[in-house]
Amino acid sequence: MLNTVYRLVAPRRIEIAFTDIDLFGEDVIVRPTHLSVCNADQRYFQGTRDPEVLAKKLPMALIHEGIGEVICDPTNTFKPGDSVVMIPNTPVESDEFIAENYLRSSKFRASGYDGFLQEFVAIKPDRLVSLPDDINKYVASFTEIVSVSVHAISRFERFSHARRDKIGVWGDGNLGFITSLFLKTMFPDSEVYVFGIDEEKLNYFSFADKCYVTTKIPKDLELDHAFECVGGNGSQIAINQIIDYIKPEGTISILGVSEYPVPINTRMVLEKGLRIFGSSRSGREDFVKTVELYKSHPEIVEYLESLVGFKKEVRNVADISIAFEEDIKKAFGKTIMKWVK
Ligand SMILES: NC(=O)C1=CN([C@@H]2O[C@H](COP(=O)(O)OP(=O)(O)OC[C@H]3O[C@@H](n4cnc5c(N)ncnc54)[C@H](OP(=O)(O)O)[C@@H]3O)[C@@H](O)[C@H]2O)C=CC1
């Protein structure tokens, strides 16, 4: 079957390519319905990655956050019409100690390998997780970034000491919102404090115990542990501020992506005996856990509705480009493209 793939060939230039899809192989054929834009897509779209990286990874279809409906499944795992979330990480081996998203051999869609911006996606059945029929599809479209938070919090549970009375989250954007919301859900006895730049954005964090603008943090405030969800140029200030406010033996979870190495106050990391760990992407078990949490805590999905930002119906390259350009301008929330057949 002929498939249309929407590939970024150069910054801000998306072109159509045609590929052939085997309907009788081992892949499920999914028609993407709702696709959500990640900051990583924007770094490729705007060409802010290193030119060498762009030269190596383009052309490729963007988007690694998305859901769709099953068209056909030669493996009989899914039925036509099933609503599914697609997992972008694609492992080719397994390891006893190293999670699928950290194996250097794994491929990741929209990072050097075609993402979900295609008419049809051919995908292994274990890279799909069924969604409840009645879930808000705009919210479900960004399940991948939610699963990244769930993954980092699950690792935090393994790495941090058990006094978790006060946990700080730096970043008043999407990842900060999701991480603080899931910390409240997964550690209901902990107080979650959010630290951001903009009071208006912090108003969205109604579930948090306290919110602070980073220039007005009380001097005597102390945290047991903290998450950095800022990335980019803000990473350095955020990580060093965390180091200032965290108690000895605390754990810092780093999630923000930076293009350049970030200088941090290692002297205080040593003096306080801090543990710092990074997390990137997620795997099948994180997606399954995320969908289970949607079902067991339906209020999560309601809170996540606040992140549904600009909705764009897309039919062609021009519509897709508008979605990416509008996403650059938005103040808060996710941009979601809905395919119109
Ligand atoms: N590890 C992973 O697998 C993943 C990593 N990411 C990365 O996480 C980062 C955040 O993503 P996302 O939430 O979508 O992006 P957003 O831009 O929505 O959020 C970042 C927020 O942090 C705010 N900020 C800037 N400086 C500071 C500071 N010093 N202290 C506190 N907040 C600050 C920004 O404010 P302002 O806009 O005013 O600058 C913005 O609101 C990105 O680098 C992204 O690429 C995303 C998904 C998965």
Ligand SMILES: O=C(CO)[C@H](O)[C@H](O)COP(=O)(O)O
């Ligand atoms: O967004 C992400 C996961 O959801 C990661 O930040 C992204 O996968 C990093 O990959 P790349 O090197 O292509 O930016």
Ligand SMILES: [Zn+2]
């Ligand atoms: Zn992402």
